[in-house]
Amino acid sequence: MRRTSLLKLAAGVAFGFILGLTPCARAAELKVLRYAFPIAETGFDPAQISDLYSATVVSNIFESPLTYDYLSRPIRLKPQTLQAMPEVSADFRTFTLRVKPGIYFSDDAAFKGQKRELVAADYAYSLKRHYDPRWKSPRYAALQGEKISGMDELRQRATKSNQPFEYDTPVAGLQVLDRYTLRIQLDRPSPRFEHNLAHSGISGAVAREVVEAYADTIMAHPVGTGPFYLAKWRRSSQMVLERNPNFREVYYDEQPAAGDAEAQAIALKLKGKRLPLLDRVEISIIGESQPLWLAFQAGDFDLVAVPYDYANLAAPGGKLAPNLAKRGMRLHKALRADLVFTIFNMEDPVVGGYSPEKVALRRAISLAYDTDEEIRRLRKQLAVPAQGLAPPETFGYAADFKSEMSEYSPAKAKALLDMYGYVDKDGDGWRDLPDGSPLVLQQYTQPDSSSRQFSEQWKKHMDAVGLRIHFNISQWPEQLKQARAGQLMMWNLGNTSTRPDAEESLVMAYGPAKGEDNLVRFALPDYDRLIERMRALPDGSERAALIKEANRLLVAYMPIKAHVHRIGLSLTQPWLTGLKPHPFMNGFWRFIDVQAPAGRDKPQG
Structure with missing residues (x-):
């Protein structure tokens, strides 16, 4: 009893009890999923967010036309708000979407007391928002590359005239044929376009009257057709989502692979149950690993992404620890479709630029950094070295591809720095710029x-080759604003893919996306041409060769230092069922169930 009380006290210091109720009182009333994000959210407008944690919330509020079957492996697209899969022309340029009648947005004052039905025009409007310069959409580059007919012209007129975006101007690429039918027309073939229609951050349906009602505060007012709505938000502290009473009748019908016993057991247990299975989701922000781990151990969270500091306790040798297994906990481990990397601002006067000495500096920094030590010491072996920007589980990823991205050679780093004049000119022990300035x-x-x-790891390795490094500490959302404005020199980031294709990662260096997806501000015509050629091709050896060549250019110029692809390690409490981590789907809360909630706060053993 004393042990449990101490654990709950430690957790309470970190995040407090949500809504002022004790966990047992809440659990007796509702099915509640509780867990924590390690990094604060930025907001909840699909057109403006790019971080994983905001996107996770958004994908449970807003619905795209398509989704992924949660249990199917290999992954499979299926309709979400459509009557059937889109009708696709033979040349992959025309996509006809037919929305199911009878789907409604959650209630909001913007609807003036009326039930608001989802219609085809909502999807047309939501796609147009990414082209509106007002919103600085990080997804604009992905859509711009798809060449939706007429949309580039609308964007250019708004940019040049500095006038409001022309939402009501008809365009050939987004034709609302009737109340429930939308035809999307592209100027070039796009064999993978449908994956945009399964991404809530790109095609999640937003109602125009909601955006116009809340204007610049829309990030705080997400109103969608999904299974949950945002009931409470304390920025960077707490988010509470509740079941959307307007959510239509949807029943669990996910299709597991034939040989996947875990998925088959989940499907057998949940099949036919009405979704969502939960009444509420409560999320806390806990940046420190110790209180997070203690809180999970105390039963205050239902699932946890295991912090690196506790990986060996949770899963020694990659297997669930016996003491946790005895308590009925379950381990979920998988190589993630993600990338951890460091960006160099290519417009920065110190590390940016395309001249040989600037390229040499970035390559020397990369060679001086020991990725294997990062994996071994900091990530507890829960990662593999990244050789390029293509993540696992995506087309274009080659496990046998090797490059300088993962090479650790202080000797080569020093030789490059010496060769291009980065030497200690004033005798203070630190290398200077070739012109003698610090x-x-x-x-x-x-x-x-x-x-x-x-x-600390960065400093140790930079010190070893004579490079002085300072660290600027602030909150992630503020740094994102600075990065979009081109104000950061170097920044460490992680990116989780939302589709089974490497293009989403490679576009981070695509010139036309500068300041949006392209936070690096890289602009190399040869690279841009590769991306454009790659987009038009179906998957195959020719396209794979272009992806490899794009990766080689990034290694040569080093605007991005790729570090690792992470291995996800999650634990769930014995009373939680339904979790089967999907490589590209964040909107999984509807599939989670919480059983025997009255005992969930009493750790066993």
Whole structure:
């Protein structure tokens, strides 16, 4: 009893009890999923967000026309708000979507007391918002590359005239044929376009009257057709979502692979149950690993992404610890479709630029950093080295591809720096710029203990080759604003793919996306041409060769230092069922069930 009380006290210091109720009182009333994000959200407008944690919330509120079957492997697209899969022309340029009648948005004052039905025009409007310069959409580059007929012209007129975006101007690429039918027309073939229609951050349906009602505060007012709505939000502290009473009748019908016993057991247990299975989702922000781990151990969270500091306790040798297995907990482990990387601002006067000495500096920094040590010491072997920007589980990823991205050679780093004039000119022990002015690397990071450990590793390796590095500490959302404005020199990031294709990662260096997806501000015509050729081809050997060549250009110029692809390690409490981590789907809360909630706060053993 005393042990449990101490654990709950430690957790309570970190995040407090939500809504002022004790966990047992809440659990007796409702089915509640509780867990934590390690990094604060930025907001909840699909057209403006790009971070994983905001996207996770958004994907449970807003619905795209398509989705992925949660249990199917290999992955499979299926209709979400459509009557059937889109009708696709033979040349992959025309996509006809037919929306199911009778789907409604959650209630909001913007609807003036009326039930608001989802219609085809909502999807047309939501896609147009990414082209509106007002919203600075990080997804604009992905859509711009799809060449929706007439949309580039609308964007250019708004940009040049500095006038409001022309939402009501008809365009050939987005034709609302009737109340429930939308035809999307592209100027070029796009064999993978349908994956945009399964991404809530790109095609999640937003009602125009809601955006116009809340204007610049729309990030705080998400109103969608999904299974949950945002009931409470304390920025960077707490999010509470509740079941959307307007959500239509949907029943669990996910299709597991024939040989996947775990998925088959989930499907057997949940098949036919009405979704969502939960009444509420409560999320806390806990940046420090110790209180997060203690809270999960105390039963205050239902699932946890295991912090690196506790990986060996949770899964020694990659297997669930016996003491946790005895308590009925379950381990979920998988190589994730993600990438951890460091960006260099290509417009920064110190590390940016395309001249040989600037390229040499970035390559030397990369060679001086020991990725294997990061994996071994900081990530507890829960990662593999990244050789390029293509993540696992995506077309274009080649497990046997090797490059300088993962090479650790202080000797080569020193030789490059010496060759291009980065030597100590004033005798203070630190290398200077070739013109004799001080060379100081400025890296931006967050205030949590995990970030501090990574900063210490960076400093150790930069010190070893004579490069002075300073760390600028602030919150992640603020740094994102600075990065979009081109104000950061170096920044460490992680990106989780939302589709089974490497293009989403490679576009982070695509010139036309500068300041949006392209936070690096890289602009190389040869690279841009590769991306454009790659987009038009069906999957195959020719396209794979172009992806490999794009990766080689990034290694040569090093605007991005790829570090690792992470291995996800999650634990669930014995009373939680339904979790089967999907490589590209964040909107999984509707499939989670919480059983025997009255005992969930009493750790066993």
